[in-house]
Amino acid sequence: MKRRLFLGAGTAALANLPKCSYAQTTAPSTALNAFAPPGPIAPLRASADRIIDLNVCLRPFRAQGPRIASEQRYGKTIVHHYGHGGSGWSLSWGSARLALPLIRASGHKQIAVIGCGAIGLTTARVAQMNGMKVRIYCKERPPEVASSKATGLWSPDSRICSSEYATPAWTQAWASMARSSFKTYQSLLGLADRPVEWRDGYILSDIPFDQPLPDSAHGGIDEPDYPDLIGELDDIRPKSVLLRPGEHPFRVAHAKRFTQMSFNISSYQRLLMDDFLRAGGEIVHEVFEHPRQFGALRERTVVNCTGYGARALLGDKSIIPVRGQTARLVPQIEVDYALIYRGHNLFMLPRRDGVLVQAQGEHDFGNEDTRIDRALSVAAVERLATLFA
Template sequence: MTRNTEGLDIRVVGGGVIGLTSAITLAEDGHRVRVLSRDAAGGTTSAVAGGLCWPYRIQPYERAVAWSVRSFQVLTALARRPEETGARMVTGTMTATTGGGRDASEGAGEGGDDGLAAWYDAVPGLRPARATELPEGSAAGWRARTPLVDMPAHLRYLEQRLTAAGGTVERCEAGSLAEAGAAADAVVNCSGLGARELAPDPDVHPVQGQLVIVENPGIQEWYVSADTGATDTTYLLPQPYGLVLGGTARENAWSREPDPAVAEAIVARVARLFPELARARVLAHKVGLRPARPEVRLTAEQLPGGVPLIHNYGHGGAGVTVSWGCADEVLRMVRTVQEGRGPVGG
């Protein structure tokens, strides 16, 4: 896209990965952007995320996969500077489809029926796993090298990149979207779970995710077994700060307090596949509330008074995976507004 020369004053509500990537894309296009966020980036749900770039618990699949492919491209480029960006390319094994319950080796790169065919085609080198590459108890899977993001580090990078582009972050809670737009040319609503009250949108609800961080005994690859709709998942993600073990996906559970029994069950599930982790030293327990919705809301309308409002929320467990693709769509919508054609739905 060609950078525009007459920017708008834009308020982005929400300082997680969706809000920051949207803000960066707009600021780097020449707009004057201010992010309004109740929490510091490190205190958002994004900071708790495991950080694997893979479409998970998100609809509609066709659009989500397109957004994911774009984010894959951006994160792959950022992985050339891992210490700065928090993104790395890491090989791993997926042993269940995230789009359905089919055998994990079916459909990879072959236009399968789980809605992720375009994603399979976009991941270089993705292939069915050989039996020797699977943990004991896993019947099938596939191997892929994908971005794995250290989210606390990545959020710091995003804030710094936004500042470098001329954007700002203001620690405050938006009382309403109309209030956010009072002195702006446009508002972008990236409030995640907060959209339940701000939009207001009763379809937004939490999917609670609990994970355990343990000392890494030397594991260098990720492993995931997580079917869409499953309450309990099994995964491990090697991060610089420790090995992330997961997890849970509990609809409409609001608690942010780790449950010791759930944590014990998570470690036990992972240890059945990787016995060396049974006695790994626990470093931390974390709980995050994924901002879920039947489908992502990426649409535009007008606030009372005519200020354009773009919604970008409801990404569930795939925020980092779709962030840059969704940010590109936000930019296209803003440009449509700027050209005088009025807000358009996504």
């Protein structure tokens, strides 16, 4: 390794990413070498013996996008709010604000929220901030919920719908969700425990960024086409910078630098829980086998934020599981940059609770297998190590 280069990294730029990866969300327009080097880059200690945790969770993907709709059943107003694919954390606040008029329309001031993940917690908070009393009912709460196992990047367009459903009206609603969430996240910067942070990252590539990847390098071979939405948000995304040879320390031919918002999920969801409880919220453990059980709840308005759980609970087969596995390495506080290795379906995000390494398998789409495949993560960590060798 050329340590000098790691300690004096150069300027940066952005890349084409494998379709539907988080990296795609970080690909605004590219400027060439526009800024001075950002400062030293500490090498990642990428070795499998530093894995401290492995997790699998399922993204609740719907080709139509999230379901935000209300119905009258079992003597209740039921507002459905689920199906946020790979964008649940990123869109949560704005999505909750889209659901709010449906909740308000019931006229009830005491509401039940089913689910305590990213969507349930933020929906509950938005309802509280609008004068409602909220009780959350859930099978699991953080850190047991699927949301706790997410990576933690601002990725508002990740597996959020398929191209055929991205009409202009849909795209407008999506952009409004994304902007509204983005705005809220800026108010969560600079807090103790850093629930939200901005980070630089590098997109690395073996081939020039203007050369398309071979199909086999896209991962997720069963995936549908995803719409190119992110351009709608160009005015709120820092531009990426293309690095010239010698301006970065990584052992790859091509690199870009980007800047993106990220979430320290453990401290962020703790903050959400604390705020919810401080505002008079209650959390009740309850497992629903059938939606008719909503009829027995005290509250007359029920907001269904059960994520992937809605598939079994409602028999809603429009929710498709997209498996995601992450490994967490021993925290390295000095590593303050993300990495995306284009064409290798590999993503690394440093968080306060560890360095997240996400590897996408070829058959993750439609795959509901939540068993851990340790070999997949070990291979991902070993691949990362080659960038620093």
